[in-house]
């Protein structure tokens with residue numbers, strides 16, 4: 001067991017499985033490590049389309065299926081391509097603007113790029129610890145409001161819009177729009193929250209770093225009182241996140257297991273001359 005980076009609180013965990021008997025993986029030990037480290041890289045795990053989901057099943061009650069824009073892989077509803085395109089993708093906690101924010105996200109590297117497209121990783125616990133007192137107090141006392149339009153029904157069933165209900169805390173102004181086929185909600189939540197660490201440290205992991213354009217469902221992002229987040233706080237979180245970001249070039253057959261409520265991830269730009277193949281699985285509800 002090796003560390004991944006000193007930038008992470010508890011340094012993360014890299015397990016090189018090359019010489020071990022992979023059938024003897026101790027899953028309860030892995031869960032214990034994961035609770036405290038929040039990220040594990042399984043190196044040389046060498047999974048394939050038949051046993052990738054059977055591995056992640058050991059940690060999953062259910063999978064998220066909201067990544068419909070990504071194409072399916074290996075004939076599975078739960079294995080998707082990482083977003084297409086070559087552009088840089090800023091840090092984010094996957095779907096953290098929505099009530100169906102996955103608990104664990106997995107990336108499996110089928111084929112790495114040679115020199116571009118590094119994966120960005122930022123531990124929300126380290127980031128939170130690095131923030132100024134005033135910034136911490138601001139985010140502890142102000143919720144973020146994410147205005148969402150979530151595709152739900154076939155379009156144009158009726159020409160009406162009516163009040164609806166979704167059973168999640170923080171939902172406000174919930175409507176179903178039969179004309180557009182969308183559920184419309186304002187989803188309010190804090191940008192910082194408790195982790196599953198035994199010490200329940202706070203993590204700053206959210207959707208404040210990435211452009212709204214990258215997520216079609218996300219229409220607006222403000223404070224709960226409809227005001228903008230003050231620029232001085234944004235400036236600080238962007239600066240500190242950059243300082244706390246670890247960039248890793250994944251290797252072939254690396255599987256990364258990430259606590260999505262604690263860590264944010266992103267991607268550097270991929271050179272047009274290069275191609276990488278990384279697939280993604282999202283555990284909505286885990287058994288950790």
Ligand SMILES: [Fe+2]
Nearest residue numbers: 092093094265
């Ligand atoms: Fe993502």
